[in-house]
Amino acid sequence: MAGTIKVDIKRQSNPDAAPVTERFEIPYRKGMNITSLLGEIAMEPTTADGKASTPISYDANCLEEICGSCAMLINGKARMACSALVDKLMAETKDGVISLAPLSKFPVVRDLAVDRSVLFENLKAVKAWVPADGSYDLGPGEKQFPQIQEQRYPLSNCISCTICMEVCPQFNDQTNFVGAATIAQVKLFNLDPAGKQLKEERLRALAGDGGVQECGYAQNCVQACPKQLPLTEAISDVSRDVIVQQVKDFFVR
Amino acid sequence: MGAVAGFAPPDNSTRKRGVQPLRAGQGHSFLWRKLHSLTGIVPIGAFLVEHIISNFEIVNGPLAYAQQVKFLNGLPLVRVLEWVFIFIPLLYHSLYGVFITFRGRSNVNVYPWAGNWAYIMQRVTGLIALAYIIQHVWRQRFAGVSLPEHPGLAYAKVQYELLNPWMLAIYVIAMIATCWHFAYGIWLFAAKWGITPGDRARKKFGYVCAGVGTVLCAMGLVSIFWVAYARPYSPVDVMPAQPNGVVMPTVPYSPTAQQGAPVQYDGNGQPVQPNPVPQQ
Amino acid sequence: MAAATPRIIVVGGGLAGLSAVIKIAEAGGNVDLFSIVPVKRSHSVCAQGGINAAKNLKGEGDDVLKHFDDTVFGGDFLANQTPVKNMTAMGPAIIDLLDRYGVPFNRTPEGLLDFRRFGGTLYHRTAFAGATTGQQLLYALDEQVRRYESEGKVKKYEGWEFLSAVLDANGVCRGICALNLRSMEVVTFPADAIIICTGGNGAIFGKSTNSVVCTGSAQSALYQQGAYYANGEFIQVHPTAIPGEDKLRLMSESARGEGGRVWVPKKKGDPRPAKTIPEADRWYFLEEWYPKYGNLVPRDIATRAIHKVVFEHDLGIDGQAMVYLDVSHIDRATLERKIEGILEIYEKFVGDDPHEVPMKIFPGVHYTMGGLWVDFDQMTNIPGVFAAGEADYSIHGANRLGANSLLSCIYGGFTAGPNAMQYAKSLQSAPGDGGHAAEKVRQIEYNNILLHNSGSENPFKIWRELGETMTRHATIIRYNSGLREADAKIVELLERYRNINLSDKSAWANTSFAFTRQLYNMLQLARVMVQGAEKRDESRGAHYKPDFTERNDEQFLKTTMASFDQQSAQPIIGYEEVDTQWIKPRPRRYDAA
């Protein structure tokens, strides 16, 4: 294996261009991950058959699976490029060729870079924030028992990588489903002593078209989430709260 | 500063292409979706349980089955009940279910995980159930001899159908598919209505649903095979004359009446012995 | 002009940038926020340990003056004391605010904030949210900014790169010139004041614990436009990072705290797998050199020792810059209980199980103490250009204490924001177009030259050489000869840069083009670092010269001030007195009680 790594990369020069696949061969080194492999290509952007090519466009920043930039399809599956190790990937393929492609549910910007701004729009739509009075010194926040903190902490680990959305069969341009990440954030903020203030608004927002009801409970999200968020649990909890809110609104409003 | 001052950023977002943001609080799909979910449990799910239990009377013979059919058809306002609680909800659940099915983008080929398989199976079994129910209700309820009027022929009608090995296979497949759909459906319902949010709760409830599904399916399959093979085919009305107002029991217990032998009734509703017991 | 509502541009969406945005939006200003990456993906997300503030919730008698003293002392007295004093005083209020913003800080059983201990202090002063404090803080601020964005008070320009400030004929800042990283358009944006919060510059060292966009490009561009760059030679190197093919990932000190041992094979290039090398053939150099502290010597000492073993004794594993950090002798149960989380990181990124095989680690460039020079109001010497966060030089002096950076970022933003507003309100209107047209032309011309160059140099290769040179000569142990060698090498690289050939000349989302632009700025800033280091003939904080092992207050209790000479395109190194009005400098020693 010590020779070269073969990698097929699905490329697209702009959002309207037709995708093409290019193969690269990169000298093997132990401990490589996908981002280092892409770095090697930038150093020597020549395809396997000797054609001059260009460095691959892709998003990456932290390189330690915390910024959420580098999600892509690696051997067909959505994962983070920076934590995807070449040795493991080679073992996984039959012909030893690693394949890279952009996420399939988001518009391609170029090559492996996609536009995931829909998640940030969704976070706005559900008001995923604490409506704090101001940034001046207003003393400490409310007490919060460790039990609540322990429920909130895992949810606040979401890195907005959108993998849970990519792998969800319900997340597509027919349903315009919000996806698990946003639902989990609603739970996070509804659990906060001050964030609670907007609970009803968030729950009403989530009953809109594309809301929590579109989840078909395929549970791919929770399997694929690189940060192991308890997504299905959040969906259940939020879903119940949304129903209760709707019933309440029906009788009270 | 002129030209630059009023500068708006060039719109280089590609977002208008892919999945669109949540339409916060807008539209009615929530209501329709929850209605779909609910109809799956009541009334359709409840009907299924009732239907499988009723059909299980088949193991007690044609007469018992006939009584069951007669009983159901004797319920007050039965035609209204049938439409309101069965046909309309079923129609809604199935059509909206088809709509849901074709809006999903299954990807089990890439992510072959249990939940994902269950997701696609829920759609497949739903479609199987739909196809089956259309033919089944047409053939059993609206075509051929009308069972509400001749409950005594129910056994024979089903038996006739099931003697065809193709039909038998279809019934078996449909029974398994429907029970799976229903059992997983209750599990889904609990998960999606926030009744079982925790992983452990969902797992435990999963066993309960599997149990319910298995029992229902077993009962259904036993009925199917019983009606097909337990006794020779005999197209005789076991409960021919229906005096007005008489609902049940139509047949007094008769230790002499042999199982399986069709019983004839006279005009007063009294059994007529086809082969009179020989005088001692 | 002096519009009724000032228009402020904030460049950078890390903790510092977001803090500034919040203050301005709250005060009713208009803010445009520029960032290369979506702000939620800024480097601040990487911080793990925590954030300092003397809340004294543990009954230890901690107070803000002790925090102040620890910070000044930890920075080896190079920091101007007034801003440090202000920052530590603001600390408790900042923690309270973050708490109110919903940061899931760890809690005591009663529901109060929990604090842990960190290096350089005797108090429980570090608030933390699990092992991802930076992420939690960044998100809390990001959410507030998103809220202002949805209210129309903030406009985000994510995917835009700051190229330069727009300066009018009087040298006053009137806006910025930025590059759209998708359409590759160059656009100038007007502003009454700008705040630069573009973070650190680890990328100059090739691989570091920093994120990819931490190139220091924006700071360098401003330096080339006339801003002072201060204390450039002060770079913090963390002793235990996991060398990766693409970056160095932090391996927490707690691995050694739990009994991890650092060693190398005694024989150069020993080909045997680590596990099979017998005790007799292993060199536990820390334990040998520092019998008293063993593997738990302070960070800078451990860092220097490892560096020495690798570069002077040439005993790096497989000839590479790595030594073993071994926890495989510790029983599994203990490891699982105490440090499972960090061992998982190692396994995830390296693929080896540290319970079974020793980890390979090496010191990694971690933090930039130096940065844009700012006054106590966070304004640089260019009127209208403010700076905050890791991008400025204030607060940390010669060495940063753990968990002080997150605090300094928020403090910097909270100070720069209101001051920028203040400044903008009394700003006179610009002569002519404020220099917009000229700056745009200058940048577009530069881009055209770059795009149409037909040389033979690959920018990524130049970058790799820069990183290797800087890491070798300008990190842990510095010799004047090496620093001069490095400077000569950078000059050579700048020369070769003229000969660059971009393989990708397209005008859509051309990332290598953007990188090549940054590379030039990195090269210029690298010279500031090596020349500043060369001139500082002493050892202070993170700056260590074996030929000058003592701190020399007489000559060097001074801030290094680099300015760019437009004629020669060289750095000019000057000095400024340090504000030491509150605490008299004393020797920095951690070994005595």
Ligand SMILES: Cc1cc2nc3c(=O)[nH]c(=O)nc-3n(C[C@H](O)[C@H](O)[C@H](O)COP(=O)(O)OP(=O)(O)OC[C@H]3O[C@@H](n4cnc5c(N)ncnc54)[C@H](O)[C@@H]3O)c2cc1C
């Ligand atoms: C691994 C690691 C762990 C750490 N742990 C801790 C800790 O526990 N406690 C602590 O106090 N500190 C810690 N630090 C240090 C701390 O994380 C950083 O100093 C701090 O986050 C810097 O924040 P910032 O706002 O200055 O910049 P950053 O967060 O780096 O943000 C920079 C911003 O500027 C933008 N930008 C950069 N260049 C341009 C340009 N040209 N144009 C437009 N935008 C640009 C980027 O997109 C980004 O939004 C750690 C650092 C590392 C590397």
Ligand code: HEM
């Ligand atoms: C696979 C699962 C089944 C489903 C979903 C199903 C569904 C239905 C439905 C919706 C009706 C119409 C109800 C009505 O007219 O009131 C019906 C009628 C009927 N079904 Fe089924 N059925 C199933 C299995 C069976 C089986 C296994 C049998 C026989 C053993 C059977 C026998 C009948 C009969 C006899 C009728 C007509 C009687 C009546 O109208 O009440 N069904 N079925």
Ligand code: HEM
């Ligand atoms: C015997 C008839 C049927 C019964 C008892 C039944 C029952 C159920 C139940 C209980 C659910 C779970 C509801 C929920 O997800 O909350 C469900 C879901 C579903 N049903 Fe049915 N159903 C039947 C027929 C059908 C038919 C004919 C279709 C048409 C294809 C269908 C399609 C679906 C789909 C797609 C779902 C999943 C909905 C989702 O995931 O949100 N069902 N069904």
Ligand code: SF4
């Ligand atoms: S929930 Fe998990 S998969 Fe989804 S965006 Fe957040 S981190 Fe990624």
Ligand code: F3S
């Ligand atoms: S994969 Fe999708 S369907 Fe629901 S459970 Fe997860 S969001």
Ligand code: FES
């Ligand atoms: S680069 Fe940040 S998650 Fe991979």
